[in-house]
Amino acid sequence: MEIWFIILVTLSMAALLKALINLLIPKKLVHNLPPGPFTIPIISNILWLFKSGQDLELILQSLHAKLGPLVTLHFGPRIAIFVSDRGLAYQTLVQNGAVFSDRPEAGPAGRIVSSNQHNINSAAYGPTWRLLRRNLTAQILHPSRVKAYSHARSWVLNILMDRLKSEAAKSGKPVIVMDHFRYGMFCLLVLMCFGDKLNENEIKEIQDVELRFLFNSSKLQVLNFWPSVTKIVFHKRWQEFLKLQQDKETVLVRLIRARKKAKEGGLRDVVLSYVDTLMDLELPEERRKVNEKEMVSLCSEFLIAGTDTTSTALQWVMANLVKYPHVQEKLFMEIKGVVGDGAMEVGEDELQRMPYLKAVILEGLRRHPPGHFVVPHAVTEEVVIDKYVIPKNAAVNFMVAEMGWDPKVWEDPMGFKPERFVSSNGEVVFDITGSKEIKMMPFGVGRRMCPGFGLAMLHLEYFVANLVLNFEWKAKDGDDVDLSEKQEFTMVMKNPLQAYISPRSK
Secondary structure, X not given: OXXXXXXXXXXXXXXXXXHHHHHHOOOOOOOOOXXXXXXXXXXXXXXXXXXXXXXXXXXXXXXXXXXXXXXXXXXXXXXXXXXXXXXXXXXXXXXXXXXXXXXXXXXXXXXXXXXXXXXXOOOOOOHHHHHHHHHHHHHHOOHHHHHHOXXXXXXXXXXXXXXXXXXXXXXXXXXXXXXXXXXXXXXHHHHHHHOOOOOHHHHHHXXXXXXXXXXXXXHHHHHHOOHHHHHHHOHHHHHHHHHHHHHHHHHHHHHHHHHHHHHHOOOOOOOOOHHHHHXXXXXXXXXXXXXXXXXXXXXXXXXXXXXXXHHHHHHHHHHHHHHOHHHHHHHHHHHHHHHOOOOOOOOHHHHHHOHHHHXXXXXXXXXXXXXXXXXXXXOOOOEEEOOEEEOOOOEEEXXXXXXXXXXXXXXXXXXXXXXXXXXXXXXXXXXXXXXOOOOOOOOOOHHHOOOOHHHHHHHHHHHHHHHHHHEEXXXXXXXXXXXXXXXXXXXXXOOOOEEEEEEOOO
């Protein structure tokens, strides 16, 4: 034990000395960075690594109020700049999109998760990223492919409604809905990813390995800094991380190989799956096909991006419909007016004739964006923004929730008022891509905007419409629906929604 303690202290002192030298005698002085809080060299840099996303957001809100729309923090050896102003976000992400579209170099844990940054979220801005993104948008997310999966959405809707009805009838108590929402989204995205209707146990196995990884992700952030130290200081945490990664690879590789075998034997499926599109994909910079570990990273990214964020957003929307019964009733009347009496399901073509539904979804995303930050951007060259220098390779992030709550844009920004999106002629005309102006950015904006935002909007509209058509949603007796937040992988309800769910009479 004494020997290990001496080794640990020696390595820690060496790392601290190296960091101190880098701070006091930098290779290249960085002048005129955006302002930041008073820090104690090294110690403050390390302490930021242990802040939760929610704690960090509260600190940044205070710093932005004092220091302005650009704030600099130092996370370990890295510079991170946070932007709270929507005008500056537009200037950086849209007008200077090419400069701000790179990603920071991944740490050791990040490289393992992303298979050395070979997925869409983490890939460097260049040919590999373009290929991976284009493959997704031109194949599985192409409007014709999305439409071909309408049968899958109907299948999942029936699964979800059966689970809600069964629990409501069995217990007679309010139903905690989040687990059902998340399971339904996993059913749908697993089918789109692997092309098969897996049984409940298989879906839960995939869900389990993905969610265990997600719920431990905040503990893994520190592993990306100073690997020579963290692999010793956080040895147990490293072992847990590697076990989680191995469990995920075991489950997903089995499904990938099964799909490959089915493809080689002649597919019976009419609809292409995401895995199918990856099998013959050749990376332009390396002149080779995507390997299994890279497929695992890409499939995991697809599953999580399509399930956790969507189920989180769905819960927030339904929570507000429970909290504000007049909004739910107005939405129900619109749905009923389009589909007619006796209808059991809202068809996807009918969604286009429901402007108030779209307004409800947009207001949910504005008021409760699932992610309060985007995936960090990195600049490819030194650039001046608002008189401050953003150094090359600095990480840049954006206060997504703050922009959606800006009182200069939104009257009563913390209220839930879908009508704000409806024009005087009853239509909803709103550019969520921010191509001309940023008013909110729940999916990011610019070149690294979430490629699946159209699919997410479809899923939210489809499931909200059908859940309201088929059920009346009421709060627990005396419950005002607590909209407090808690940071997990996404920003979720601190107290998950519980609602009385009763079938509507047809």
